[in-house]
Amino acid sequence: DAxxxxxxxxxxTEMGQEVTLRCKPxxxxxxxxxxxxxxxxxxxxxxxxxxxxxxxxxxxxEDRFSAKMPNAxxxxxxxxxxxxxxxxxxxxxxxxxxxxxxxxEGSRLTVL
Amino acid sequence: xIQVEQSPPDLILQEGANSTLRCNxxxxxxxxxxxxxxxxxxxxxxxxxxSGTKQNGRxxxxxxxxxxxxxxxxxxxxxxxxxxxxxxxxxxxxxxKLVFGTGTRLLVSP
Numbered sequence: 576d577a578x579x580x581x582x583x584x585x586x587x588t589e590m591g592q593e594v595t596l597r598c599k600p601x602x603x604x605x606x607x608x609x610x611x612x613x614x615x616x617x618x619x620x621x622x623x624x625x626x627x628x629x630x631x632x633x634x635x636x637e638d639r640f641s642a643k644m645p646n647a648x649x650x651x652x653x654x655x656x657x658x659x660x661x662x663x664x665x666x667x668x669x670x671x672x673x674x675x676x677x678x679x680e681g682s683r684l685t686v687l
Numbered sequence: 688x689i690q691v692e693q694s695p696p697d698l699i700l701q702e703g704a705n706s707t708l709r710c711n712x713x714x715x716x717x718x719x720x721x722x723x724x725x726x727x728x729x730x731x732x733x734x735x736x737x738s739g740t741k742q743n744g745r746x747x748x749x750x751x752x753x754x755x756x757x758x759x760x761x762x763x764x765x766x767x768x769x770x771x772x773x774x775x776x777x778x779x780x781x782x783x784k785l786v787f788g789t790g791t792r793l794l795v796s797p
Contacts, residue, residue: 608785617787617789617790618773618775618787620784620785623784631784664728666730668730673717673718673777674735675720675732675735676720676722676732676775676785677732678722678729678730678731678732680728680729681728681729681730683728
């Protein structure tokens with residue numbers, strides 16, 4: 576398997592623009608997670624999907640953030656409008672049931 | 688919420704040395720995982736270890752859930768072991784919510 580695939584790997588945008596990050600989980604995995612990593616706050620769980628259904632979005636910072644999982648092989652994390660404080664590395668991860676968690680390579684977002 | 692503390696925060700080793708990284712957690716957990724984040728930022732799962740001991744090559748891990756700690760052993764360290772090591776614990780929320788520690792930053796010099 577190719578592992579968890581994220582795109583884009585790098586995104587530079589201006590404040591106020593919409594940002595969409597994409598994730599393809601490992602085939603057969605039924606849990607998908609979006610994490611954000613910053614120097615100040617470390618790794619934070621933003622949202623968790625199980626069988627394509629959002630289970631916990633308590634980590635989503637505010638209404639500017641939204642996530643969808645229309646099918647088992649695709650998820651998006653959208654920020655609209657983006658702000659400089661959203662600059663971070665966003666990781667997608669997947670697992671089967673409550674097993675080992677596998678991360679994608681991350682999307683590094685810079686908002687100017 | 689649960690507290691996950693890792694020690695030491697930073698570690699510098701000469702290639703070939705051994706080391707032990709520690710993860711303490713403040714409450715009972717369903718499972719624990721160790722990850723390595725390499726200098727390029729990639730997060731790699733090392734161990735899924737809710738209890739007991741596992742070994743994978745030069746790495747091994749032990750979790751003593753009743754005493755709320757886990758140890759990661761690195762033997763004969765190599766420069767490629769450099770990076771940040773995270774432990775993450777799954778709290779009992781009914782789903783797989785992992786709480787990450789702040790990490791141990793390891794530098795192995797040749």
